[in-house]
Amino acid sequence: MTISGAEITAWVGSILWPLFRIGAMVMAAPVFGAQAVPARVRVVLALAITAVTVPLLPPMPAVEVFSPPAVLIVVQQVLIGAAMGFAVQMVFSAVITGGQVVAMQMALGFSLMIDPQNGAQTPVLSQLYVMLVILVYLAVDGHLVLIDVLVQSFRVLPVAPEGLAPGDLWRLVEWGAFIFSGAVGIALPAIASLLVVNFAFGIMTRAAPQLNIFAVGFPLTMMLGFAVILATLPGVAPRAVAMFQGVFGLLRTMGQAG
Secondary structure, X not given: OOOOHHHHHHHHHHHHHHHHHHHHHHHHOOOOOOOOOOHHHHHHHHHHHHHHXXXXXXXXXXXXXXXXXXXXXXXXXXXXXXXXXXXXXXXHHHHHHHXXXXXXXXXXXXXXXXXXXXXXXXXXXXXXXXXXXXXXXXXXXXXXXXXXXXXXXXXHOOOOXXXXXXXXXXXXXXXXXXXXXXXXXXHHHHHHHHHHHXXXXXXXXXXXXXXXXXHHHHHHHHHXXXXXXXXXXXXXXXXHHHHHHHHXXXXXXXXXXX
């Protein structure tokens, strides 16, 4: 039995090209690409997903592995995978930003800890929101939906030296504005409630200048902030689900922009 060089190139390409796209998505996606997940685990996970999805993918182009077109294919696959993971990651960034705004309003901005999802310091309140959204993300099978969208992307965006169009990249940039709108949606009830409290403290300060407003207002603002969080926390999950639906809808249409 003889095996030609073209057959070896086709076999290697059928595994190598999808691996770059899947590996980039795993490294950039939430939960999969968290800083707490070791790099070896992420590599093994990318290899496992590739082994499962390769039989479901369309035929790969027969391109020599060590050639200029192969370099363009690698760049495009990494860019597509990273863009998909980054788009979902922005939902968690919106949650973190909303938690930071609420924490600053209720005098908890100084309470920082390391975020295992991003490896950066974030307020403890943002950690509460992030853990809730991670549970929601896993409960609605968001990680499985992301893998399904990734597999479908090989038909919408086939492996080729050409990849994402400028329109797709621009839509991804526009989706970045969703960080601020999502953060405002999460933090708005707490902002409005604590703003009323701050107005009340301002009136008290004008009416009784001798009152030590810092000694009274600091613990009172924190207590009222916790009460507002307790009242508004059930609304975070539906808003997170809506954000996930929006980002998955964006990813499903990626590649259809001119």
